[in-house]
Amino acid sequence: MRSLALNVRVLWGCSALLQLIALILLFAKGGFRRLPFFTVYVALNLSQVAFLVFVYSIWGSDSAKGTILAWSSECVTLLAQALATTEVLKVTLRPYQGIWGLAWRALAFTSALVVLSVALVTHGDWSLAMWFELNRGYHLTFAAAVIACLLLIRYYSIPVPAAYKMILGGFCLYSCTEILIHTVMQSLVKKAFYAYEPIWQSAPTLSFVVVLSIWVAALWKPLPIEVRKAGPPSDSIYQRLSPEINERLRELNEKLLRLWKLEARPQ
Amino acid sequence: MNLPLLLLFGFAILLVLLLTWVLRDPRKLPLPDVDLGYAEDPDRRHVTYFPQVRQAMAAEDSAFLASRGSQALTRRVRRERRKIALAYLACLRGDFLKLWRLARVIASMAPQVGAAQELERLQLGLAFSWRYEMIRMKFLLGFAPLPDLGSLSEVVSRLSIRLETTMKDLGERAALGAKLASSLDGRGLDTP
Numbered sequence: 001m002r003s004l005a006l007n008v009r010v011l012w013g014c015s016a017l018l019q020l021i022a023l024i025l026l027f028a029k030g031g032f033r034r035l036p037f038f039t040v041y042v043a044l045n046l047s048q049v050a051f052l053v054f055v056y057s058i059w060g061s062d063s064a065k066g067t068i069l070a071w072s073s074e075c076v077t078l079l080a081q082a083l084a085t086t087e088v089l090k091v092t093l094r095p096y097q098g099i100w101g102l103a104w105r106a107l108a109f110t111s112a113l114v115v116l117s118v119a120l121v122t123h124g125d126w127s128l129a130m131w132f133e134l135n136r137g138y139h140l141t142f143a144a145a146v147i148a149c150l151l152l153i154r155y156y157s158i159p160v161p162a163a164y165k166m167i168l169g170g171f172c173l174y175s176c177t178e179i180l181i182h183t184v185m186q187s188l189v190k191k192a193f194y195a196y197e198p199i200w201q202s203a204p205t206l207s208f209v210v211v212l213s214i215w216v217a218a219l220w221k222p223l224p225i226e227v228r229k230a231g232p233p234s235d236s237i238y239q240r241l242s243p244e245i246n247e248r249l250r251e252l253n254e255k256l257l258r259l260w261k262l263e264a265r266p267q
Numbered sequence: 268m269n270l271p272l273l274l275l276f277g278f279a280i281l282l283v284l285l286l287t288w289v290l291r292d293p294r295k296l297p298l299p300d301v302d303l304g305y306a307e308d309p310d311r312r313h314v315t316y317f318p319q320v321r322q323a324m325a326a327e328d329s330a331f332l333a334s335r336g337s338q339a340l341t342r343r344v345r346r347e348r349r350k351i352a353l354a355y356l357a358c359l360r361g362d363f364l365k366l367w368r369l370a371r372v373i374a375s376m377a378p379q380v381g382a383a384q385e386l387e388r389l390q391l392g393l394a395f396s397w398r399y400e401m402i403r404m405k406f407l408l409g410f411a412p413l414p415d416l417g418s419l420s421e422v423v424s425r426l427s428i429r430l431e432t433t434m435k436d437l438g439e440r441a442a443l444g445a446k447l448a449s450s451l452d453g454r455g456l457d458t459p
Contacts, residue, residue, distance in 0.1 A: 098379050102382055136275070147286055150286075150290070151285070156374065157371065172282070179279040242370070242374065245373075
């Protein structure tokens with residue numbers, strides 16, 4: 001039975017402390033009312049640390065039972081992460097009903113596309129390290145979907161409060177580093193994984209500590225209540241104008257194309 | 268590292284870069300509210316200066332200069348005029364972008380947004396940018412397809428007039444909404 005390395009335990013301690021601070025801030029500043037799923041996510045993560053310490057001290061980090069229990073707990077927190085992110089996006093886009101409708105479709109489409117790509121890319125490797133593939137596939141899908149939504153938000157110049165931006169950015173950053181760490185580790189230590197286990201355990205924890213620091217900074221001030229009041233309902237205006245604008249833009253593009261295709265005449 | 272892993276690694280790097288870009292401080296991006304001001308001041312449209320630009324670029328002027336002045340002077344005038352044309356093209360693009368953003372503001376305020384419509388507009392915007400760059404290159408290389416700029420301006424102008432009317436309409440509706448809300452908040456205090 002193998003116990004956790006000292007550096008890993010120190011990082012876990014830092015992570016637990018920061019999660020506790022984040023949780024206290026969420027309750028003290030009233031953020032739990034605005035972001036209940038995010039609060040649950042932080043609480044679940046904190047519980048997971050305690051759970052993993054308990055599991056690894058009983059069964060060790062190299063036992064089959066310990067591995068299954070650890071990964072099962074990870075599934076729960078990953079589900080909570082997805083819900084917390086959707087919640088932050090929904091809060092940000094609440095005044096923009098139309099854009100939110102577009103965003104959740106973008107989220108679903110991007111997720112489906114990435115899941116399909118991951119399945120194709122990792123085809124045949126599933127039996128080797130199923131948990132790692134699943135975890136990486138999840139983070140890949142998650143990061144791609146959230147970035148697609150953030151792109152949409154930027155495209156429509158929708159103002160996002162700094163705190164929400166930091167929370168979303170933190171989630172994405174963590175997922176991106178997870179993908180990078182898993183990919184590098186898989187290629188470098190495929191045959192001698194257990195020799196590099198402390199590195200594999202400490203690297204994601206380190207990135208999570210960084211993300212938690214960002215979140216603590218974001219939660220330091222109370223979360224904004226409402227991003228912006230929505231404008232007047234203008235569905236008919238949109239329905240009437242949108243095709244017309246597109247028609248004009250298309251016309252303009254055609255003119256440009258004709259201009260481009262003109263015989264080159266030296267001046 | 269095999270190909271799938273390399274692809275995954277590259278994709279992750281791309282995601283990090285995109286994340287950095289998307290979370291960058293958008294101070295340089297004009298806010299929708301700033302754009303709304305544009306509709307109130309139609310004189311700011313660069314398309315209105317097209318007759319002057321066309322006059323400045325008239326072939327007759329160049330021919331006259333070539334027949335009377337020196338070659339050096341003619342070349343210098345052409346260079347100056349090309350600069351004007353390039354500046355005008357850039358302003359035209361500015362007008363296009365402002366109108367394009369106004370269209371996005373209308374979309375962001377709508378309770379229901381058509382994905383196909385928005386995708387089409389995005390496509391059109393990208394195509395416009397690409398073609399604009401190509402035409403700009405044409406100018407820079409010494410070719411001047413000026414006659415067609417007139418119809419370009421016409422399209423932008425027509426679109427802006429249409430949008431101006433709509434933005435005014437939206438403004439009136441917003442004012443009406445605010446008035447209604449305030450009278451409801453007042454619980455009939457403003458009624459006789």
